[in-house]
Amino acid sequence: MSRALIVAAARTVDAVGCQQHCHDLESRIARLGIRIHELVIEPLSADWHSPEPEDHFRSGCAPIEALARARSLIGEGIEAVVIRGEDLIKSDYGRDERLRLMAVYGEHYPLTLAYNDLAGDFLKRHRGDEQQFRQIARALFDNYKLSYRHALADDYSPICCPTSAGTGR
Numbered sequence: 001m002s003r004a005l006i007v008a009a010a011r012t013v014d015a016v017g018c019q020q021h022c023h024d025l026e027s028r029i030a031r032l033g034i035r036i037h038e039l040v041i042e043p044l045s046a047d048w049h050s051p052e053p054e055d056h057f058r059s060g061c062a063p064i065e066a067l068a069r070a071r072s073l074i075g076e077g078i079e080a081v082v083i084r085g086e087d088l089i090k091s092d093y094g095r096d097e098r099l100r101l102m103a104v105y106g107e108h109y110p111l112t113l114a115y116n117d118l119a120g121d122f123l124k125r126h127r128g129d130e131q132q133f134r135q136i137a138r139a140l141f142d143n144y145k146l147s148y149r150h151a152l153a154d155d156y157s158p159i160c161c162p163t164s165a166g167t168g169r
Helices: 020-031 062-075 095-101 111-125 130-155
Strands: 036-041 080-085
Touching: 020 036, 036 062, 062 080, 111 130
Parallel strands: 036 080
Antiparallel strands: none
């Protein structure tokens, strides 16, 4: 049985962050002659109503869906999977265009409002409050960062670690 491991992860937000270690690892894997299966997280500009190509993901859950697909591929014997995507939401889209593209449920119900409603429903269903929700979100993010650091072990570099608001923490 194959184990699925995240061996590198990075993001760049507002020009803060580093993805070079991911590119270097991908190059090393390719030089070993290992086929790399690519999964793509599509940008906001992708037509929401167009057919989704195989191994492309388009939604707020796209990263989770891509991770699940990567795990499945590894279980099927694929040795390496890369998940990539780029969306410069702040710089590539004006406010009006961004809101228009996020209106997948109609122009009067943007995704941002849908996510807020979903969070509210989650709190009601689990009898929680906003403070509890924020504590859980913070604990999950801290756990993800810790898992990321452990996955990199000796290769860990804070400059390449996903951060909240580019603080390096």
